[in-house]
Amino acid sequence: MNQEIVQIYKEFDKNSLTSFFENLLNFIKKYDETFKLYVFKDSLEAIEKFQKHEFYLGTTDDNLEGLALFYSKEMFKATEKEICGNVVHMIWDVATFMTDELCPSCQDSNLKIASSTDQNNIYKTCDNCLITIEKGQFIERPEEMIPATRKQVDYFLEN
Known part of the structure; x- marks a missing residue:
């Protein structure tokens, strides 16, 4: 799980936010049972139904590139709970x-x-x-x- 999320963050490209967003969604779906332990049920169910075309991706002033770079280093040693929280927050930052x-x-x-x-x-x-x-x-x-x-x-x- 750790190496996989690190790889997703390492592959971040601000010009390909749709791919990054899809990769995060696929990661959540792949580790659904783990996310169920740490993410509110209704939120998780809603997020798992997200489609990339349904959102204005990357409209925030958040430094998404900087966040992805930071998380690509931090997620190696993160717990499952930290990874789940982090991925949900990154979805929020990209899609809100x-x-x-x-x-x-x-x-x-x-x-x-x-x-x-x-x-x-x-x-x-x-x-x-x-x-x-x-x-x-x-x-x-x-x-x-x-x-x-x-x-x-x-x-x-x-x-």
Whole structure:
């Protein structure tokens, strides 16, 4: 498991985010039984259904190349739990759409558009201070959120 995720990170190419994203999804599916031990059930089930064309990949200001390089070194000695958490977070970083709207709370990061795992609710959220906004109101951050799909992002931006 360790060597396989390291290899995926080593092969990261910012010009081929769709391949990288697919490799992460395939890794999750391959090690499904292990991920079930460490990832919320609804989140994992939703992530395992992701398709690369459903998301605006790489819209964040996160240094994905730097993260992949860092993780390609760190994952050699990681535990299964650390690998599972790391891969889910990398999926989040690659697939979550970042808006041009500065966080009203911390003023340090732009808001991202996320979804409930059942895809019935759309949120604006800050990865830095963790505030979450639904329908213009600050709410308690849901325990489980996934990246919003293209369809959800388009709908959200139109309204």
